[in-house]
Amino acid sequence: MRYALVGQPNCGKSTLFNQVAGYKAETGNFSGTTVSFKETKVRVLGDVVELVDLPGTYTLLGTNPAERVVLDYLIEKRVDVIINVIDATHLVQGLLLTIELMELRRPIVLAVNMMDEALRQGIKIDGEQLSELLGIPVMPMIASRGQGIRETFIKAWHAGEEKRIPQPVQYGEVIESAIEDIKGKIERGVFPISRRAIAVKLLEGDPKVMEMVRESVPNIGETIHQHLDILCHQSFRQAVWLVATERQHAARDFESKVKTQGESFLSFRDRLDDYLLHPVFGYIFLVLILGSFFALVYGIGNMLEAPLMQFFEGITHAVMQFFPSSGLVPELITGLIQGFAGGLAIVLPYLLPFLIGLGFLEDIGYLTRIAFLMDALMHRMGLHGKAIVPFILGYGCNVPAIMSTRIMEDPRDRFLSAALATMVPCAARLAVIFGLASFYLGPWVALGIYFYNLVVIAVTGRIITHFIPEDSPGLILEMPVYRLPTVRSVTAKAWFRIREFIFEAWPLLIVGSIVLAAMNFYSITPFFDRLFSPITWLLGLPRQVGTPLIFGILRKELSLIMLAQAFGTTDFGSVLNAEQIISYTVFVVFYIPCLATMVTIKNELGGKNMWIITGLTIIVALIAALLARLVFFLFV
Amino acid sequence: MNLLQINNGNWVRVVGFRGGHGMERRLAQLGFLPGNKVRVIRSAPFRGPLLLEVEGREIVLGRGVASHVMVEYI
Numbered sequence: 001m002r003y004a005l006v007g008q009p010n011c012g013k014s015t016l017f018n019q020v021a022g023y024k025a026e027t028g029n030f031s032g033t034t035v036s037f038k039e040t041k042v043r044v045l046g047d048v049v050e051l052v053d054l055p056g057t058y059t060l061l062g063t064n065p066a067e068r069v070v071l072d073y074l075i076e077k078r079v080d081v082i083i084n085v086i087d088a089t090h091l092v093q094g095l096l097l098t099i100e101l102m103e104l105r106r107p108i109v110l111a112v113n114m115m116d117e118a119l120r121q122g123i124k125i126d127g128e129q130l131s132e133l134l135g136i137p138v139m140p141m142i143a144s145r146g147q148g149i150r151e152t153f154i155k156a157w158h159a160g161e162e163k164r165i166p167q168p169v170q171y172g173e174v175i176e177s178a179i180e181d182i183k184g185k186i187e188r189g190v191f192p193i194s195r196r197a198i199a200v201k202l203l204e205g206d207p208k209v210m211e212m213v214r215e216s217v218p219n220i221g222e223t224i225h226q227h228l229d230i231l232c233h234q235s236f237r238q239a240v241w242l243v244a245t246e247r248q249h250a251a252r253d254f255e256s257k258v259k260t261q262g263e264s265f266l267s268f269r270d271r272l273d274d275y276l277l278h279p280v281f282g283y284i285f286l287v288l289i290l291g292s293f294f295a296l297v298y299g300i301g302n303m304l305e306a307p308l309m310q311f312f313e314g315i316t317h318a319v320m321q322f323f324p325s326s327g328l329v330p331e332l333i334t335g336l337i338q339g340f341a342g343g344l345a346i347v348l349p350y351l352l353p354f355l356i357g358l359g360f361l362e363d364i365g366y367l368t369r370i371a372f373l374m375d376a377l378m379h380r381m382g383l384h385g386k387a388i389v390p391f392i393l394g395y396g397c398n399v400p401a402i403m404s405t406r407i408m409e410d411p412r413d414r415f416l417s418a419a420l421a422t423m424v425p426c427a428a429r430l431a432v433i434f435g436l437a438s439f440y441l442g443p444w445v446a447l448g449i450y451f452y453n454l455v456v457i458a459v460t461g462r463i464i465t466h467f468i469p470e471d472s473p474g475l476i477l478e479m480p481v482y483r484l485p486t487v488r489s490v491t492a493k494a495w496f497r498i499r500e501f502i503f504e505a506w507p508l509l510i511v512g513s514i515v516l517a518a519m520n521f522y523s524i525t526p527f528f529d530r531l532f533s534p535i536t537w538l539l540g541l542p543r544q545v546g547t548p549l550i551f552g553i554l555r556k557e558l559s560l561i562m563l564a565q566a567f568g569t570t571d572f573g574s575v576l577n578a579e580q581i582i583s584y585t586v587f588v589v590f591y592i593p594c595l596a597t598m599v600t601i602k603n604e605l606g607g608k609n610m611w612i613i614t615g616l617t618i619i620v621a622l623i624a625a626l627l628a629r630l631v632f633f634l635f636v
Numbered sequence: 637m638n639l640l641q642i643n644n645g646n647w648v649r650v651v652g653f654r655g656g657h658g659m660e661r662r663l664a665q666l667g668f669l670p671g672n673k674v675r676v677i678r679s680a681p682f683r684g685p686l687l688l689e690v691e692g693r694e695i696v697l698g699r700g701v702a703s704h705v706m707v708e709y710i
Binding site: 205273372 | 662699701
C-alpha cells in the first residue's frame with residue numbers, strides 16, 4: 001500500500017508528514033529533477049503503509065520542476081490512496097486541486113487542515129456535507145497539534161481497501177462533449193492515469209501530455225485544435241481559463257454549501273504587515289531582526305566553541321600518552337580527533353542554533369516577507385526575491401545554503417544562487433576574517449572585507465547574468481499568514497537539515513583530516529607549496545601559505561590554523577605585512593568552497609556544476625584579491 | 637491597463653493575460669481568472685514586487701509578471 005500526500009504549498013502537508021514520520025523521514029531525489037519528496041513507513045490498522053510527501057503544487061500539471069514531480073510520481077509509482085490536504089481558510093483554492101485530483105480515478109481522502117485557524121477567522125465548515133457533495137471521505141484536521149491525523153489515515157485505509165473511485169466533477173456541456181470525443185480517440189488502459197484526466201489536460205494545452213499521447217494517437221493535435229476552435233469561438237476566453245473558471249464555479253458552489261462565515265477574531269496580526277512590510281520601517285525591522293538573529297547565533301556558537309575545543313585538546317593529550325611522541329600513528333590519531341572536533345566544536349555550535357532560528361523564522365512566515373522586501377535588490381544580480389534565502393543561510397554555513405536553492409523553480413536560478421551563495425563568508429571564514437584581518441588590522445578592516453564581499457558577489461552576479469540572461473518571469477509566491485510555530489515542527493525541521501551535515505559532510509571531514517595528517521607526516525607539503533606558487537606569487541604572499549590554502553579546502557578555519565605550522569610562529573603580524581594579510585584573507589574568503597560544500601553542490605546540482613562553480617570561485621578569488629592589493633597600493 | 641498601473645489599495649477586475657501559456661495556467665490556479673477581483677495591497681520600494689489580494693489569499697507577484705495581468709477598474 002502506498003499513500004501520497006498531495007496539496008497546495010503551505011497547506012500544512014509537511015507538518016502532517018513530520019507529525020507522522022518524526023525525524024525518521026528520508027529525503028529522496030527524483031532522477032533528473034532535484035526537487036525532493038520524502039518517504040516514510042507508517043502503520044495503519046496493522047498494515048505497513050508507505051507514505052510519501054510530494055512537493056506542494058497548485059495544479060497537477062504545473063510548469064516548474066517541483067509541480068511536475070507530483071504528476072510524474074502519481075504516474076510512475078502505484079499510489080493506492082491520495083490524501084489531499086487543503087487549507088480550511090482557503091477552501092475554494094484548495095478544492096480546485098481536489099477537483100483536478102478526482103479526475104485521476106484513484107481513491108481520495110480529503111483532509112481539511114488548519115481548522116483552528118479557520119475558527120479564529122470565524123469560518124465554520126460542515127465536513128459531512130462536503131463529503132456528501134464530493135462523494136469522498138472528508139476529515140477535519142489540525143496537523144500542527146496532531147488532531148485528526150489518525151482518523152484521516154483510518155479513512156484512507158478503508159478507501160484503499162474498498163478501492164473507492166470518486167466520480168469526477170462535471171464541467172459545462174461544451175467542455176464535456178469535447179472531453180467525450182477526445183476520450184474516444186484514446187485507447188483504454190494505455191496510460192497510467194484516467195482518459196478523462198488526459199483529455200482535460202490536452203484541452204488545457206499541456207505539452208508533455210500532448211507528447212505522450214501523440215505516440216499512440218498521431219493525429220490528436222488536430223482533434224484538439226478542432227475542439228479549441230469550438231470552445232474559443234463561443235467564448236472570447238482561452239480554453240485554460242474556461243476549464244479553470246468552471247472548476248472555480250464548482251469549488252465556489254461547494255464552498256457556499258458547506259461554509260458559514262461568523263465573526264473574525266483577528267486584529268493585531270492583520271496589522272503586523274503594515275509595519276514589517278512598510279517601505280521604510282520594513283527595512284529597519286529587517287536589519288534589526290536579522291541582526292539579532294546573527295548576534296544570537298554567534299553568541300551561542302562562540303560560547304560553546306571554546307570549551308568544546310578545550311575538551312578535545314584534553315582528549316588529544318590524554319590519548320597521546322599511550323603512544324610514542326612521534327611517528328605515523330599518533331599523527332593519524334591527532335588527525336582523526338581534529339576532524340571529529342572540527343565538526344562538533346566548530347561547525348555544529350553555529351549550525352544548530354542557526355537552523356533552529358531559521359526554522360522559526362520560516363514557520364512564522366517571515367522568510368517570505370524578506371523575499372518580498374529584497375526582490376528589487378536581487379533583480380540587480382539577475383535573481384529574484386526567493387534567492388535571498390540561500391544568501392542568509394550562507395552566513396551560517398554554505399551547506400544548508402546550497403540545499404535551500406531547491407526552492408527556486410528555474411535551474412538557471414538554482415545554479416546562479418548556488419554559485420553566489422558559496423561566496424558568502426560562512427561561520428568558518430568568519431574565524432579567518434576575525435582571527436587574522438581584524439586581530440592584526442582592527443575591526444574596521446573586518447567590516448570592510450564583509451562589505452567588499454557583498455560588492456564582489458553583486459558584480460559577479462551581474463557578469464554571470466550577462467552570459468546567462470534572466471529568463472524566469474520573476475517572483476510568484478503566496479504570502480502566508482503569520483503563524484506561531486510549534487517547538488516540535490521547528491526542531492524536526494532543524495534535525496532534518498542537520499542530519500545531512502552529520503551523515504554526509506562530517507565523515508568526509510574526518511577522513512580528509514586523517515589523510516592530510518598522513519601527508520604532513522611524509523612531508524608532502526613542499527610539493528603543495530610549489531603547486532600553489534603561481535597563486536601565492538600573484539598575491540604577493542610567502543610561498544609557505546600554499547599548504548594552509550590546501551588545508552583550507554577541507555575546512556576553511558584550517559587556512560588560519562595551519563599558518564602557524566607553515567610559519568613556525570603564531571605571531572602572523574611579524575611574518576605578513578598589512579597588504580599580505582588583506583590579500584590572503586580576501587583570497588580565503590572567495591576561493592574554492594570547502595569540501596563539504598562541494599559535495600553538497602554535487603548532490604544538488606550535479607558534478608559538472610560543482611566543477612564550474614569551483615573554477616569560478618578560484619577566478620573570482622584571484623581577481624578580488626588582486627583588486628584589493630591594487631586598492632591597498634593606490635590608497636594606503 | 638495592467639496591474640502595475642494600479643495604485644495601492646484599489647480593487648480591480650481581471651480581464652485577461654498577455655504572456656506565456658505556462659504562466660497563464662499558474663496564475664489561473666492562484667485565482668487570477670477573468671472576472672475575479674484583485675486588490676493591490678502594497679508594493680515594495682525600488683521597483684519591487686506587488687502584494688495582491690485575490691480570492692481571499694495574499695499573493696506576491698514580481699513586476700514582470702504583474703505587467704502581464706490585464707485589469708479594469710470596477
